[in-house]
Amino acid sequence: MSIVREVFGYSSRNEAIYSYTIVNGNGTTMKLIELGAALQSLKVADREGRFEDVVLGYDNSKQYESGNGFYLGVVVGRSANRIKDGRFMIKGKSYQLEKNDGPNNLHSGSDGYSSRRWEGQIVDDERGQAVCFSIISPDGDQGMPGRLDLSVTYILTEDDSVILEYEGVAGEDTIVNPTNHSYFNLAGHSSGTIYGQKVWIDADEFTPSDEGLIPTGEYRSVSGTPLDFRAAKTIGQDINSDYEQLVRAGGYDHNYVLKNNGNVELVASLEDEKSGRYMEVYTDMPGMQLYTGNFLSGKVRGKDDCYYSKGGGVCFESQYFPDSVNNMAFESPVVSAGVPFEYVTIYKFSVR
Numbered sequence: 001m002s003i004v005r006e007v008f009g010y011s012s013r014n015e016a017i018y019s020y021t022i023v024n025g026n027g028t029t030m031k032l033i034e035l036g037a038a039l040q041s042l043k044v045a046d047r048e049g050r051f052e053d054v055v056l057g058y059d060n061s062k063q064y065e066s067g068n069g070f071y072l073g074v075v076v077g078r079s080a081n082r083i084k085d086g087r088f089m090i091k092g093k094s095y096q097l098e099k100n101d102g103p104n105n106l107h108s109g110s111d112g113y114s115s116r117r118w119e120g121q122i123v124d125d126e127r128g129q130a131v132c133f134s135i136i137s138p139d140g141d142q143g144m145p146g147r148l149d150l151s152v153t154y155i156l157t158e159d160d161s162v163i164l165e166y167e168g169v170a171g172e173d174t175i176v177n178p179t180n181h182s183y184f185n186l187a188g189h190s191s192g193t194i195y196g197q198k199v200w201i202d203a204d205e206f207t208p209s210d211e212g213l214i215p216t217g218e219y220r221s222v223s224g225t226p227l228d229f230r231a232a233k234t235i236g237q238d239i240n241s242d243y244e245q246l247v248r249a250g251g252y253d254h255n256y257v258l259k260n261n262g263n264v265e266l267v268a269s270l271e272d273e274k275s276g277r278y279m280e281v282y283t284d285m286p287g288m289q290l291y292t293g294n295f296l297s298g299k300v301r302g303k304d305d306c307y308y309s310k311g312g313g314v315c316f317e318s319q320y321f322p323d324s325v326n327n328m329a330f331e332s333p334v335v336s337a338g339v340p341f342e343y344v345t346i347y348k349f350s351v352r
Contacts, residue, residue, distance in 0.1 A: 182311025
């Protein structure tokens with residue numbers, strides 16, 4: 001294995017933004033950058049040994065800092081997904097967040113961790129080469145209570161797993177619900193849509209949403225609906241169904257109720273039959289948002305002068321449920337002051 005640290009670009013504050021490129025013994029290559037603690041590139045082999053970059057991204061700091069509203073490859077926080085009306089209460093005190101998604105808060109607002117510089121550091125890990133990104137969020141940041149010290153460590157192993165470990169501690173009771181927002185396309189990031197690739201999800205239920213994509217509080221069975229991925233099927237098979245939930249979201253943009261009971265277990269997979277590339281998703285989080293790039297506009301330039309269009313990638317966002325801070329039926333995303341927390345998500349690659 002090897003790891004190379006170099007300047008990727010400069011922020012609007014003229015800070016140097018470093019990238020970290022890791023190569024394992026199989027030739028699998030992962031590139032990370034300090035802006036948004038982003039997974040900028042991930043090159044994995046197909047069944048013939050040909051490598052392609054399978055994550056969407058940008059090739060310059062300016063686009064990662066502006067974000068363009070697509071969150072390509074970045075870590076989202078302090079709270080991923082949506083909070084209704086941008087409002088919640090903790091210990092009887094009300095907090096108001098930015099309304100950046102209609103009347104709601106999405107991914108913690110326009111000044112989220114996804115567009116900030118994280119402090120990167122190469123660290124030792126017996127499982128593989130690792131880089132730890134850390135950020136300090138002061139009390140009141142984004143309208144959230146309490147200081148938060150948060151880190152995410154990326155580890156590339158010799159079995160082609162990308163391990164993400166989130167750790168930290170909060171100064172007050174507060175929401176902590178980070179996620180990685182990588183868009184995967186196993187045929188290659190510039191290959192077109194992912195509608196022909198197969199998804200499997202180990203979930204019997206999902207949380208249906210209203211017109212603002214806020215969960216209603218219901219747990220609904222996937223049985224008999226286009227959201228049933230318990231048997232692997234192509235993303236495009238049912239995506240244009242007239243099922244209300246799909247019409248409302250413009251495709252898949254739904255939270256699945258995982259059955260892992262808080263353990264790091266296999267919860268989903270993605271397969272590109274043509275190339276043979278296969279990805280497994282493991283997590284200990286209670287939910288996962290399947291998002292099929294419904295808002296990718298085709299107007300924003302990505303890596304290699306590629307323009308990403310609708311359906312250009314698929315996200316598997318491990319998380320607490322959307323708006324769970326306001327819904328007693330959902331597991332709470334609130335951590336207690338001074339109590340360390342840790343969440344794990346793994347993307348494991350192989351061929352079939």
